[in-house]
Amino acid sequence: MNKFIYTNTFLFYLVLLCSSSGFSQEKVYTSKSIPDALTDGANAVVRNDETRIILEDVDEMLVSQKRIVTVLNKSGNKTLDAMVHYDDNVKIKHLEAVVYNKFGVIIKKIKEKTFLDVSAVPGGTLYSDSRVKYLNYSPSDYPYTIEFTVEYRTSNTAFIPSFLPVNHYHLSVERSSYTVSSPENIEIRKKEKRLSGIDLEKKEDVGVLSYIVKNIPAVKPEEFCPTFVELVPRVLIAAKQFSLEGVNAEVENWEGFGKWMYNDLLLDTADLSESTIAEVRALVENETTAIEKARKIYQYVQDKVRYISVQVGIGGWKPFHASKVDELSYGDCKGLTNYTMALLQAVGVNSNYCVVYADSPRRNIEKDFAIMQGNHAFLLIPSLENQDDIWLECTSQDVPFGFIGDFTDDRDVLVITPEGGKIKHTKKYETLENSQKTKGSYVINDDGSIHIEASIASRGIQYNNKYWYEKIERRDLDVKYKENWDYLNTITINKMEFDNNKNDVVFTEKIHLFVPNYTKKAGNIMLLPVNALNRNSYVPDKYKERKYPVIFKRGFIDEDEVEIKLPKDYLVEALPEPLIIENKFGSYHASCVVQSDNTVLYKRKFMMKDGKYPKEDYDSFREFFLEVSKYDNAKIALTKNQ
Template sequence: MTIRITALLLFFISIQATAQKLEYSILTLPDSLKQNANAIIRLNKVDIHISSQKSMTVNQYRVVTVLNELGLEDLNLVAHYDKNTRVSGIEATAYDSFGKEIKAYKRKDFKDVSVADGVSIFNDNRALYLDYTPVGYPFTMIFECKTETANTAFIQPWVPLEGYLISTQNSEFTITYKPELHLRYKEVNFSNGITLNKNETTGKISYTAKNLVAKKREDLSPDFYDVFPIVYFTLDYFALESVEGKASSWEEFGKWYYDSLLSGTDELPEATQEKIKELVGTEKNPIEIAKKVYHFVQQKTRYVSVQVGIGGWKPMLAKDVDKLGYGDCKALTNYTRALLKTVGVASYYTVVYAGDREMRDLQSDFSSLQGNHAILTLPTDNGLVWLECTSQVQPFGFQGDFTDDRNVLLIKPEGGEIVKTKTFTEKENLKTTTAQYQVTENGHLSGKVKMVSNGLQYDWSFHKERKSREDQIKDYKEEFSNINNLKINKIAFHNNVQQIEFTEELEMEAESYAQNSAGKLLFALNAFDQNAFVPKKYKNREFPFAIDRGYTDMSLTEITLPEGYVVEAKPEGIMLDNEFGYYKIEFIPEGNSKIVCKRKMVLKKGFYDKSKYETYRKFRETIAKNDNSKIVITKP
């Protein structure tokens, strides 16, 4: 009897053990990994095996403990596939905070979805995705996935610390490969005080990292790619959608790109060739010819994402774009290139990492499949001219903040070349404001404002003319948020696309702009050009900080005081000049009833050590304070 009871007890213990992952209990986590973390990567083990130029297998075993709702996005329960990549195995298992199994998920539980972006009309990329809704926090998810692909042109990087507010307990990354394929790698940000281990032998390289604590995002922190450790990988001998390639330099990579992806795509119908030649007429200036072609493309085509073809990298045929009237960035760039070629103007298809919030470079010292967007480059006697071929409203030759100031790849017939797109200076990014307003005895404000924007300030403003009146008013109320009860009575725009200059003219009013206290009126003289941004204060800042783009704001505001009032107290103004920029504001009386507020603020682009952060913060704090400095007027 005792033997039977003991056997039964062992049986239940065995079952309980199989249903638990005690090592993934929340109780086993060190407190240091929980601090500042929404999720903790308990283990991320990636094994990549490249058996040939056209064969790569990726095995992933990933264990993530999610501490709260914000950590859900770090689960990454997804596997992508297409006609050349298949998911040969996928499953997941959820555990509660003590490591007890909640539920196991097999392939049939994963949703099979198209990886569409909302605008793609053709898209052969798909994904298996587990839509998991937790019953409580914290919980742990084990995710196992195996993919097999013929595409070896892109090898995922090793990113041991995956982002802000995520800790990593254990990360293991291994690549085995045939030495004759020539694996290259690049280590970035390895000197940031994080312990990483590497082991390299012939045909194999591996990295490990343990107990990497979560980092908080700080105001003005540089991009993720400039802070966290990353290792990039590529092969000299690779394949993309059955097209083999060899490239150990950008020149060689560009030559392969041109020959394999662009060559033969620029054929146009005879009728279109004749039409574009007739449009150009007798014009001989390449820039003027390009303007006519660019405007032709803007009027004839529209942007539609097309994610098919060679990994989404090979453009649609130019003749198909001509027939259909649409295309994605690759197609429209290539179509414009083909039209220019027809009338004898050379241009280069150009690969770029696009994004207005993140200025990411193609790595000039590491040739590989990079970038997420295509633009067109014109070589001229006065330098390179950049064309955004997906926009129906962007002025010719104007490069906005979507692709400015970053390394890009020119694809030339003879090979690739890394160049930098235009960097707008703080002087070029100029906004000039002239305004007049009067304050009545009851504190009512009424006035006119004229704002003229150039450079990137143009890019940040000219979209307003295409918005609804309701949205325009909403924008202005946000822009002039320092003015309560604001009412916009008139809005007029002038968009000078030749000079790249956008003008806004407003008529507005606001009740109770000036505060009345015992017969005295108190209000900020600088009503229309305030900058209230003050970076957060840190006792111990960890990261350097970046000012991605510089600019200049200048304003001249004439204020008319109510009749019979005199100035009791007026701000004196201030001037600051340092490595971050320049600021000067003056309040100049003109007679008894008028004051002129004259302001200039210059912010310089830069990448700065964390030791300078507090100085910069105080610089911005002083600007915000003086922008809102107030006058007191009273009746004698």
């Protein structure tokens, strides 16, 4: 160890020693010493968590952690996080756990060989060296305490662990410390989030940065509240100079980060054979616009390749060469995105490789802090022919051209260009775009059963929720429909037909249903629930004291028009009164009108706007759902002629 590293390491441990003064290690092993404020709403309590990171060089990092957690009940077991990820570039130096009973007495010591060792990637991955060792412990009694200790060394310094003292709902923190040290040739950058209002000690000296937080109560989730990462304290850490599997970089903003990715990870991978280039140029030779050329190329990719996760390359960040994907006809998100980009380039259409946090909950790339982020790659075709940007999901063989759905919609992403990285926002599907229109008819039989015929057309995010129906087995689809209509009694689906219009991005279902015992009869009276196809029974939870703002993430509009044919010899005794609700959250219009002696026309329009509202609006927000639910469950009273 050179003199500077020795000195820096000494300072590192000196800071830890000073920061731990006055903290009693003994009491953290017994559950009786937990303050009452930390058990409120908690399934587990972090008694003490010490994370220590030493950046010894641009390509050498040592990470150690001692984490002591008291688990109060069965639900708290998932908060232990007694695990470590490793691969060819992460070497575990030490791993063990010690279990204590509620009195702080050791009941078990667990060595590294007892930890389960499994692949860290899904079964659909063709190859990956990424693995995880984790503790699989089944307690005989609660509460209990586990002290987990791990130390590992890695040559990858692109991923410095963040300081995230609270990493689960219903987890409180008694004490958590984090220290990172670095030599003079490495500059540490940081972004602090939500540190105000907590018990915090921070020390920042030459080559050493440390944080200590204490007595953070458990975070309790609420419906329609911000995502977890938006509620808890966090410090993002990055080195200006870092290494990713032998490839060194020096970046401090997204422009520089993007240049590094383009030049070192992407530039040499867009190779295609002359025969493939000739093939795709012939494919689009009759197309006169760039958009139609892009559409043809996208369909070509969907027809040719399939998605398989391949976690190789530079830390899973460098895509396979386009020529390799072309040869094998498969690839992961990086490889397929890069392959599509190369094909588009071959026919003269410019596009950009993008990095995103995909799936839900929706998460943005940190636009003002350049750091290794994201979990997915997809493609941007910048605005063409005075149209909006086109975003392409290159891993799906079924998604229509230019449709990204809720997987990558409405979020900040990193766009890689030769000039550097840029943050752009993906398409947001507006309320009126996310539509479902139902046109149907009910035939009510004298015995109270009902035959239903309906056509349901879905667009936008509602299309996203349905288009895959045509690909699943009939028995699975049967289960899905019965889950959707769980408020109906035993149903029989006599007919299911689908029309997936990918050009207009509309998915239409044509359904024939039979529902026995749909109505209730009492003598000459029959009670008929008016809404059989699109009934809202959901009402958000009630809170004694709402803590967080209300966030409705994606607006939608449902429009229903149903003709109800009454059974012979029955007349309408009473109809639900028409209802119109208009408020800041949306609107609801519903009515029942007698068209003839044996026909009632039911119309319904329910719209929810996306938006963020103060916590004081929650009761009104909930009341809106309650009113909708009441009317959606309204009944028509019929009387039988004598």
